[in-house]
Amino acid sequence: MSYNILDLVRPNIKKMQPYSSARDEFKEGSESFIFLDANESPVDNGINRYPDPQQKKLKEVISKRKGIDSNQLLLGNGSDEVLDLIFRAFCEPNIDNVITLPPTYGMYAVLANLNAVENREVLLDSNFEPNVDSILKTIDDRTKIVFLCSPNNPTGNTFSSERIEKILSSFGGLVVIDEAYIDFSEKKSWLSELELYPNLIICQTLSKAYGMAGLRIGSLFASADIISILNKIKPPYNINVLSQEKAFEELLNINKLKNTIISIKEEKERLIKVLLEVNFVKKVYPSDTNYLLVEVDNALKRYDQLLKNGIVVRNRSSQPLCSNCLRISIGTSEENDKLIQIIKQL
Ligand SMILES: Cc1ncc(COP(=O)(O)O)c(C=O)c1O
Structure with a gap:
């Protein structure tokens, strides 16, 4: 054109x-x-x-x-x-x-x-x-x-x-x-x-x-x-x-950047594996990013439960095609450990 x-x-x-x-x-x-x-x-x-x-x-x-x-x-x-x-x-x-x-x-x-x-x-x-x-x-x-x-x-x-x-x-x-x-x-x-x-x-x-x-x-x-x-x-x-x-x-510190990306990707894979085993998780969408879109049974309820345990995620349910979806950023491995521990308790 x-x-x-x-x-x-x-x-x-x-x-x-x-x-x-x-x-x-x-x-x-x-x-x-x-x-x-x-x-x-x-x-x-x-x-x-x-x-x-x-x-x-x-x-x-x-x-x-x-x-x-x-x-x-x-x-x-x-x-x-x-x-x-x-x-x-x-x-x-x-x-x-x-x-x-x-x-x-x-x-x-x-x-x-x-x-x-x-x-x-x-x-x-x-x-x-x-x-x-x-x-x-x-x-x-x-x-x-x-x-x-x-x-x-x-x-x-x-x-x-x-x-x-x-x-x-x-x-x-x-x-x-x-x-x-x-x-x-x-x-x-x-x-x-x-x-x-x-x-x-x-x-x-x-x-x-x-x-x-x-x-x-x-x-x-x-x-x-x-x-x-x-x-x-x-x-x-x-x-x-x-x-x-x-x-x-x-x-100038390109190696630090590369290592951060690698570790975020590894953490993402670890989190996906855990989430797929959780009974209230319906779907974990494939992600080319540093966050996961996760469909759960009741987004508001799970959002509140996480919040009560000190973890803030993003409830994206109001967005079209995203009903009951939470968006979870990939944290440090310690933060993800904590998230996993809480999710398993819920
Ligand atoms: C798709 C997309 N574009 C742009 C931005 C904003 O980026 P910046 O911090 O450079 O303003 C965001 C932040 O979340 C984003 O998700």
Whole structure:
């Protein structure tokens, strides 16, 4: 499908002049400069200067690790921020619409609402796969984005590549694939397909497998054209100095990351085995993530029982196709021991 990405951008965004921050004009790093341009405190305490608005150092490690050009990467204050930026750049309030596929990550609907954009919900099918025919029928000329969460939260499955491919190649708007949990999945990321699909946006995060939820750093990968539009509207200093530094440091420790993923996967297998033997557990859904969707006899009752024993899980029963389902994150082996001990007592 051939089209110009700029046709999808809101007219006001296309026309607007971005805010030009002091640090954009003169980059720090040159020892010979005295910076009197940003009304900062001159007293050096490590955090008295504004952060690099383009997060160059951090982007360099992430883009290298992911094998893409750093001009195809935008970083946000969590992927929640980059998701919001996509709405703001492309969806005209009260005119455009987006498509989401429940049961899925709740923020897409929240952000649609926040941005006054109609959210057209097309339920996943009974195998938790996108219903491509219904999606294509639901699209109209004001549909700007289809959100695909793969691996999907809360169902835990990675969507079929053929179905994603069909949506990507049949839809003239943007397809956002949220890969927050991709590092736990054996399936391939869609990053390698970026060159093939100019309408593809991929979101990932340092909050899950990378273990940095507290830093709030999300990545958005897309064509350089899309990135430059989003760069125009992002808050100038959206990733603080401490987060940039700490993430950089952590990312250098690739072995720690690999070991964490391995141990979470092992713990997940151990938990699955135990859960399958519990009489009130009806089903444990396959999971490409660090959580399990578990169907029980009575979700509210089991949720309360766990809570009384000091364990907080997520009751997902209100989500379509998830009646009596609890979502349980994989904890440390000590936490899982405790969970197992309590579940066995119930
Ligand atoms: C599918 C999905 N996308 C995005 C996020 C948010 O990630 P971040 O912490 O980067 O905002 C979550 C968090 O639970 C998630 O499940």
